[in-house]
Amino acid sequence: MNLKLTKQRQQILDLIQASDGHMTADEIHTALKDQGKSIGIATIYRNLNVLYAEKLINRVRHPELGYIYDKNTHDHYHFRCQSCNRIFDVEIPYRDELHAIVEKELHCLVISHDMSFEGICESCLEEKKKKKSD
Numbered sequence: 001m002n003l004k005l006t007k008q009r010q011q012i013l014d015l016i017q018a019s020d021g022h023m024t025a026d027e028i029h030t031a032l033k034d035q036g037k038s039i040g041i042a043t044i045y046r047n048l049n050v051l052y053a054e055k056l057i058n059r060v061r062h063p064e065l066g067y068i069y070d071k072n073t074h075d076h077y078h079f080r081c082q083s084c085n086r087i088f089d090v091e092i093p094y095r096d097e098l099h100a101i102v103e104k105e106l107h108c109l110v111i112s113h114d115m116s117f118e119g120i121c122e123s124c125l126e127e128k129k130k131k132k133s134d
């Protein structure tokens with residue numbers, strides 16, 4: 001299938017790929033506006049859904065911010081900092097072997113799984129240390 005990206009869709013994809021990986025639709029909206037490209041938020045959501053369906057981007061559920069869009073399209077895990085709310089990729093091997101374990105237990109077919117870690121990120125930990133020593 002020949003996927004023809006519209007200009008707006010390509011602009012959104014370029015922005016996500018140039019980012020450090022994880023952006024909300026609001027952040028994409030603001031960043032495009034800063035570049036002088038005014039695209040309505042509804043159009044952004046629609047394009048993000050298409051990009052996700054075409055597997056050109058990934059998305060992660062954030063408990064407070066909704067979906068976060070991710071340029072990293074291979075299977076991977078995430079870490080969320082409870083202090084700054086940022087999401088980081090966790091590049092540990094994807095545990096495919098868990099699928100067989102779950103399939104055996106539930107007699108089901110597992111297609112994918114997701115794992116996310118919660119805690120305090122490195123820079124927030126350092127910030128806390130600094131505050132303590134002040």
Ligand SMILES: [Zn+2]
Binds near residue numbers: 083121125
């Ligand atoms: Zn943090």
Ligand SMILES: [Zn+2]
Binds near residue numbers: 021070072078088089
């Ligand atoms: Zn990611």
